[in-house]
Amino acid sequence: MEKFYSSSVITANPGSSIFEVLQKMQSHLIKRIVISEDAKPLGIITERDINRFLEDDKTSRAINEISIDHVMEKNIILITDELEDDFYQCASKMNNLKIGSVIIINKDGKLSGIVTRTDLVKAYASIFGEKYSVKEFMSTKIVTCRKSDSLKYALDLMNQNCVSRLVVTDENGTAVGLISSNTLLTHSDYFTKGNTRSRDYLLPLNKDLVVNDLVEENLVTVNDDEDLANAASIMIKKKISGIPVLDSNQKLVGLVSKSDVVKAFSDVVPHEKLKMKYKEMY
Known part of the structure; x- marks a missing residue:
């Protein structure tokens, strides 16, 4: 895949608290963070995931007492950076699965990058003028x-x-x-x-x-x-x-x-x- 995706991925380890993850989101002005260990992606978390979890969680735990591995989405969508895959396949996966990103890994299964909605919107603006209203x-x-x-x-x-x-x-x-x-x-x-x-x-x-x-x-x-x-x-x-x-x-x-x-x-x-x-x- 040509590197139109971001190779600089903000990550957190699975033992991080909700508070620490939200703090990273705020300081980096991002909506999602990849959860990884030893450079291998284990899950992904968005602010809305956290919001929904806290609405359903009936315990009295504070957000600095809940580790993110209890909240993160573990069924992540991965694509290897060596495959003949493209933005269309990422767009198709995001649209069909109602997700906001696809994680890119190398041949060793280590985190290589991430394709987000923003990447696809930027590409669409450049490539597909006068296709749809x-x-x-x-x-x-x-x-x-x-x-x-x-x-x-x-x-x-x-x-x-x-x-x-x-x-x-x-x-x-x-x-x-x-x-x-x-x-x-x-x-x-x-x-x-x-x-x-x-x-x-x-x-x-x-x-x-x-x-x-x-x-x-x-x-x-x-x-x-x-x-x-x-x-x-x-x-x-x-x-x-x-x-x-x-x-x-x-x-x-x-x-x-x-x-x-x-x-x-x-x-x-x-x-x-x-x-x-x-x-x-x-």
């Missing part, structure tokens, strides 16, 4: 909150709807921004000022803060008939994972995310191969 792959399921809502209410909405981001609206229902679990983790002050025993690591110590305090005012949007490759390019440039979609009347009609671009990536390659096959036949 945004409306062909966007999600029409839009979960919203108001900018005056509490951060706890926003986090509860994400968990209840199994989404990682919300569209933020004003009092008139007009979209003004996005807030995600990653926004909350990035701004969390538990790792610098807080008590590591708390499980409310995504919520600020200042309980008076509301959604509007963490949302940037300049909302990035795309039109539903816009080229999906352009939306992918915006995600990479702005370092965002999702963009609200507007119709010709500037009405909010959907949300396009990196996952949607990955799905398009997994669709476009076989379509192009079929087109070439029929072109050769006829």
Whole structure:
């Protein structure tokens, strides 16, 4: 596989605590960490995995008392860097298995790199211009909150709807921004000022803060008939994972995310191969 993937992989050992792993995610501005030992991958963990685990775990253990090997996903998807594999196969695996990354290993089974949604979105933006429009792959399921809502209410909405981001609206229902679990983790002050025993690591110590305090005012949007490759390019440039979609009347009609671009990536390659096959036949 050509090295379009990241060879610099942030890792943690299986004995690390949830607190230590979250601290690494926050300091490196990443959403997932590979769990490895002796350079061999054993599992992978995302912030949402941790969030779901803590919701289900009924013990009184604090996040600095739970080792990550109890939480990590052990059934990891691996690809060797010597195989004739490509981004399409990674996209297909991510889309079909609903995962956010594929781990790359060398012939000795040691960690070599990782392909993430971001890598695929970057590749799609460069390669597949004018293949699909945004409306062909966007999600029409839009979960919203108001900018005056509490951060706890926003986090509860994400968990209840199994989404990682919300569209933020004003009092008139007009979209003004996005807030995600990653926004909350990035701004969390538990790792610098807080008590590591708390499980409310995504919520600020200042309980008076509301959604509007963490949302940037300049909302990035795309039109539903816009080229999906352009939306992918915006995600990479702005370092965002999702963009609200507007119709010709500037009405909010959907949300396009990196996952949607990955799905398009997994669709476009076989379509192009079929087109070439029929072109050769006829």
